[in-house]
Amino acid sequence: MNRLAIGIDLGGTMIKAALVQRGEGLVVEKARDTEASHGPDHVLDRIAELIRSVADEAPDAVISGIGIGAPGAINWERTSVVQPPNLPGWGVVNLREALQARLGDELPVFVENDANLAGLGSAHYGRGRPYPSFIMVTLGTGVGGAIIYDRKIFRGTTGAAAEIGHMTINFAGDIDRYGIAGSIEAYLGQKYLSRYGRHKLLTRHESIIHRMAGKDLKNLTPLMLYEAACNGDEPAREILRWAGHKLGVVLGASINLLDIRKVVIGGGLSAAGDFIIEAARKSIREYVIPDHRDEIEIVRETLGNEAGMLGAAHLVFQSLDEEAVRSPA
Amino acid sequence: MNRLAIGIDLGGTMIKAALVQRGEGLVVEKARDTEASHGPDHVLDRIAELIRSVADEAPDAVISGIGIGAPGAINWERTSVVQPPNLPGWGVVNLREALQARLGDELPVFVENDANLAGLGSAHYGRGRPYPSFIMVTLGTGVGGAIIYDRKIFRGTTGAAAEIGHMTINFAGDIDRYGIAGSIEAYLGQKYLSRYGRHKLLTRHESIIHRMAGKDLKNLTPLMLYEAACNGDEPAREILRWAGHKLGVVLGASINLLDIRKVVIGGGLSAAGDFIIEAARKSIREYVIPDHRDEIEIVRETLGNEAGMLGAAHLVFQSLDEEAVRSPA
Numbered sequence: 001m002n003r004l005a006i007g008i009d010l011g012g013t014m015i016k017a018a019l020v021q022r023g024e025g026l027v028v029e030k031a032r033d034t035e036a037s038h039g040p041d042h043v044l045d046r047i048a049e050l051i052r053s054v055a056d057e058a059p060d061a062v063i064s065g066i067g068i069g070a071p072g073a074i075n076w077e078r079t080s081v082v083q084p085p086n087l088p089g090w091g092v093v094n095l096r097e098a099l100q101a102r103l104g105d106e107l108p109v110f111v112e113n114d115a116n117l118a119g120l121g122s123a124h125y126g127r128g129r130p131y132p133s134f135i136m137v138t139l140g141t142g143v144g145g146a147i148i149y150d151r152k153i154f155r156g157t158t159g160a161a162a163e164i165g166h167m168t169i170n171f172a173g174d175i176d177r178y179g180i181a182g183s184i185e186a187y188l189g190q191k192y193l194s195r196y197g198r199h200k201l202l203t204r205h206e207s208i209i210h211r212m213a214g215k216d217l218k219n220l221t222p223l224m225l226y227e228a229a230c231n232g233d234e235p236a237r238e239i240l241r242w243a244g245h246k247l248g249v250v251l252g253a254s255i256n257l258l259d260i261r262k263v264v265i266g267g268g269l270s271a272a273g274d275f276i277i278e279a280a281r282k283s284i285r286e287y288v289i290p291d292h293r294d295e296i297e298i299v300r301e302t303l304g305n306e307a308g309m310l311g312a313a314h315l316v317f318q319s320l321d322e323e324a325v326r327s328p329a
Numbered sequence: 330m331n332r333l334a335i336g337i338d339l340g341g342t343m344i345k346a347a348l349v350q351r352g353e354g355l356v357v358e359k360a361r362d363t364e365a366s367h368g369p370d371h372v373l374d375r376i377a378e379l380i381r382s383v384a385d386e387a388p389d390a391v392i393s394g395i396g397i398g399a400p401g402a403i404n405w406e407r408t409s410v411v412q413p414p415n416l417p418g419w420g421v422v423n424l425r426e427a428l429q430a431r432l433g434d435e436l437p438v439f440v441e442n443d444a445n446l447a448g449l450g451s452a453h454y455g456r457g458r459p460y461p462s463f464i465m466v467t468l469g470t471g472v473g474g475a476i477i478y479d480r481k482i483f484r485g486t487t488g489a490a491a492e493i494g495h496m497t498i499n500f501a502g503d504i505d506r507y508g509i510a511g512s513i514e515a516y517l518g519q520k521y522l523s524r525y526g527r528h529k530l531l532t533r534h535e536s537i538i539h540r541m542a543g544k545d546l547k548n549l550t551p552l553m554l555y556e557a558a559c560n561g562d563e564p565a566r567e568i569l570r571w572a573g574h575k576l577g578v579v580l581g582a583s584i585n586l587l588d589i590r591k592v593v594i595g596g597g598l599s600a601a602g603d604f605i606i607e608a609a610r611k612s613i614r615e616y617v618i619p620d621h622r623d624e625i626e627i628v629r630e631t632l633g634n635e636a637g638m639l640g641a642a643h644l645v646f647q648s649l650d651e652e653a654v655r656s657p658a
Contacts (some may be wrong), residue, residue: 051371155588159588160588163588168498169500181618256493287509289509324487
């Protein structure tokens, strides 16, 4: 029972789906364009088609349910997305009802925020496995987060916890996209880190990044910083260490509040992890109370995009387990 | 069953104990000097005597157990205090065993951090009652905290969560007693707030605080600021608003992380609450993501010291309820 589920990553450009075997990992994985411009009904049809197509690959499988990860807010009941930022004009869409209408009423469907599911995927299939509780930080365009507490997603009071990216570490700092001064995203978000890099490199003519960026620092990206750092470029390393110091500050504050001392770093920019994480490991201790300094660990997630699909499928297993406990046969 | 318990507040100067009726409040309250200089055994004897003395006041009562609040770290099993800062030289002391040895093996004893118990007291007997989940901040010599989640203490992974006082809001700020730069305690702790007040008042000769402090600002205390503010002293109000702004910053960061939007302010300095809280209410919105801005409430706890004893007794009720669920008869 409950050995197989389908996990879906609903993105603005691509929909990805995987059949997941509990405790093992991906069995089948498929993807198609979202075609978001055609509106919600079209996208929902495409999700349903993709689910059928994945299920067809394992005709004998008994599929326990569907888990779906989407960016932005999810309602407490885990049925609906609320104005997903990558699907303009969606408003509130009840994915559970929409998919059950297309695939059958009996199929359990659970919706959750994608950063939370990346955390859940890490907890059960990735680098988070050794830790019953940990903080997940995803470094990408922005800075996302998840709190895994006792191997489950900590949801707060409305399902929107773990907005680590918007925690301020300098109340008088530059503002982020929400107007919050000195949030960690205003240091480590792609746009902000690139801007800081450009400023620093103006006076560092020896850096190979000038050549990499075609002599125009407007082309600078965090990945370029990472590549240069790997090639021994000292200015690039300094910039990443600066970023890592800031990451350590917000992790220190989070550890003080949560008393959760394990951290998993994921997301696209986590490739730049070694330079960032090394610096974070150092600064985190300076911002944590003495009692919390022991047993702090920061590791880099090695799962890629599949973390979200694995987490989505695992949400199905976990939710059905809980329902079984609540209503014993 | 489980209608009465004894709650104890173990302080460095005084031990306070109360018989608490579940859902109602204090029935009997007693206190005596801790006499900490005589060492742990002497203090434990005094706690046991005080418990007997409180129990004697209600000879027909069936007492379910003893809850004890102490400052500093508590072990996960809630049996022992670990180097309580107000009881020098204690090391690790198993209060459960020590009291059971003196009062009988059958009596359940639960130990918890005093700030957490003030939060639990507020949750079940104070201003926190309307809120299933809230953040408690205690403003006193330092800045303490508790996270109440679903009417229980959120304990983190070792029982030491909610160190709000040491969360940084300015990574380049002044250091607190643990060496953490720009923590909220380095702004609102009694010593730090007094220091800030002294600096501000150097150029504000019109303030009545100069007279209140006997012309020597070394005598300035936060309570003096509060009294002056109540008397219309604009410089004092500005200083408290400055403090409230900082409190709002750390609450904003905490709300982003926890998605818990209710805040209860307690502790000795909470008398100065109106000026501080008004400013915090304003700044908190600037540091919280838009989705979290609705439904934020900050209120001032009106329970005084008894919050801790009420929480200690309630910990007994809650713990015994949970044990009953785990092992149904």
